[in-house]
Amino acid sequence: EIVDFNLFLNRIIDRFEMTHKDEVEFIRNIPEMAMFSEIAVDKMNQVLDNVISNAIKYSNRENKRVEFHVKQNVLFNRMTIRIKDNGMGIPANKVDRIFERFYRVDKARARKKGGTGLGLAISKEIIEAHNGRIWANSLEGEGTTIFINLPCETLGEDGWDE
Ligand code: ATP
Numbered sequence: 001e002i003v004d005f006n007l008f009l010n011r012i013i014d015r016f017e018m019t020h021k022d023e024v025e026f027i028r029n030i031p032e033m034a035m036f037s038e039i040a041v042d043k044m045n046q047v048l049d050n051v052i053s054n055a056i057k058y059s060n061r062e063n064k065r066v067e068f069h070v071k072q073n074v075l076f077n078r079m080t081i082r083i084k085d086n087g088m089g090i091p092a093n094k095v096d097r098i099f100e101r102f103y104r105v106d107k108a109r110a111r112k113k114g115g116t117g118l119g120l121a122i123s124k125e126i127i128e129a130h131n132g133r134i135w136a137n138s139l140e141g142e143g144t145t146i147f148i149n150l151p152c153e154t155l156g157e158d159g160w161d162e
């Protein structure tokens, strides 16, 4: 399905905002213009659900913040979505492992927070099936940023620009 990814993302954030209003501040740095992408809507929902849930779940702060940033690379018909939190972060030597099946940084704490440790492994599979890439950047005690790079196009005046 071809969707305006910015609209799609805004709707997901709206949903989280409704249920976490008192607990989390959501900051949107998302272009006004439409950015079209061909996605499996349910699967992409699953990816963003997990990434945003993680951003909220792995934070002990009073003032949780999740920041969204979407940037288009017109030249290559790609876009990068950045989801940044101010949570507990991940030790440098463990960041790359969070996309492995069942991997959890702090087993004891993770068990308390529920889940299986599959969320990011599944997200990675889904993103790669979309010809995309997903990776993370993190600073322990400061927060984590998840990057997702996906194909996209802008719609021209008279249809798809080739
Ligand atoms: P599930 O998603 O299956 O409910 P989960 O959240 O533990 O369980 P993943 O989403 O795959 O599994 O995340 C793997 C691990 O990576 C988490 O257990 C956590 O230790 C770490 N992690 C993921 N996102 C963040 C984040 N935003 N901040 C800090 N740690 C994170």
Ligand code: MG
Binding pocket: 050, 051, 053, 054, 115, 119, 120
């Ligand atoms: Mg998760």
